[in-house]
Amino acid sequence: MEKIFTRFGDGTPTEMSESELRADLEAGTEDAADRGKIPPLTEDELNHLFDIFSSPYKFISVEPGQEIVLTYDGAHVKIRRHGLNVERIQGLQIYEKVMGADTLELCHVDYSFKPIKPIVTFEQPVMEQALLTTHAPMFYGAMPNLGLYSQPDGPFPNPAELMPAGKIEEAQASHELAVKEAVRDIVFVGSCMIECGADGINIDSTGAAGDADFLAALLATQQLKEKYPHTCVEIGMAGEFILGMHAGLEFEGTRLAGLYPHDQVKLVEKAGGTIYGPVVNTNTTESTPWNVARVVTFTKAVGEVAKIPIHPNMGMGVGAVPTCDHPPIDTVSRASKAMVEICRLDGL
């Protein structure tokens, strides 16, 4: 057989022999199994991945009947980033009516809960108008973004300055203060948007600022679900494991630092979360087959323990999608097909 075309995790094209492809698939699943302490993919699953990657077609997909829910976060922001000069509601309509989005998300370009707080009354009428002109379930989304709560962007001392100076306890105290403020902001903004009709709240890129960030999302979810038991709260992640920036924070007796997706989902369930969006990072120095085998291994483990729907993130730099401005369709379609056919997903 001729060499098989694929790419590195940064999008650079490369070619592999059959034995190199198989070796990378095996190494990718072993890496995930080793890190997550989860089972590697079976021989049959690796063979299936091999078939996906050795397909000569540029674009591949799932068989009819295996389609799953397709969701987008920050959709209308992305469409403007690509140079289409449309307003937010028009952007949502394009995603729903042209691109086949099954759920939609309205958001502000400054995608964090804290800066939405003072302008939430300007966001509410946009949500009402968006709901009147679209049909798909509509989320309001933003990030906890705990970085905004420390100096110079917020009131508390900056842990990133305190830690290197050896002031570890002070840095941890600052993280804890930020959690309280962030929870208040998420619950306030979330409540305002739910009360003007949003079908759900997407707490996105959770954990980007570490374990405190994840804790804020869990606590806010708990409070939102207590206030609005029938609303949908999705927790989407920022990375594959929770960075221990504080290292000592717990939720319901479980230490957050170092948790991988199959453990994260259990806490999202405990907090009352409706949908969980796992993330597995793309390694730019490894091949796409290596990355796909790895992400499928992690995500399969989530599907096996999850009691709530899971919508894994498949975008630039995550879900084995290459880290480059315009992820190539050959790799995106292969990664998506592999995820849908091997993992127990509810959506992407």
Add this chain to the structure above:
Amino acid sequence: MLDEKIIEEAKQLILQQNKEEAAKLTQKVISEGTDPLELLKEGFIPGINHVGDLFGRGQLFLPELIKAAATMKTVTDIVNEAIADDSEKQQSQTTVLIATVKGDVHDIGKAIVVSLMRANGFVVHDLGRDVETDKIIEEAQNVNADIIGTSALLTTTMPRQKEIEEALKSAGLRDRFKTIVGGAPVTPRWAARIGADAYAEDAQDGVLKVKELLAQS
């Protein structure tokens, strides 16, 4: 040749983030006339690499990483000072200028590179971290460097390495210096893409790449 027990102790002291004991061990090795670089290469560097691996796996967290890094910085500074005193080792006239690029404050890896390069007889000018592109080029001319080595530990600061290549070309200085790039997110493909002369995977590879570039020139 260092005792295996001492090497293992050095690894463990980094893992335990024990700055005081690590410094004492380094001073002891130097005072006994044993090569401190062997202690660094065989003990402390594998120790900090293991810490980095554990951090990358979510099995060790930022407070521990910070303490381990501070321990590593302490022992590297002691070793660098000892090497600087050993003038016999600086026989080569090959001059390497090293810096962490603007916007990037990471310099533990760079400090190790400096140690190994000095140990291999190169004259090393370390500009530190968060260094402007213009300053790197200006200093490279001032010290008549043969090699410019830059480190970038963030995807957001990697473009500074490209900026250096472009600034050298604009100033008509590109052929005067060889360039080596390194840092966690940096790859051989990135080096090729921006036009750097070499990519260094780690400190030891950096030394090899300097030797290869010198052999080519």
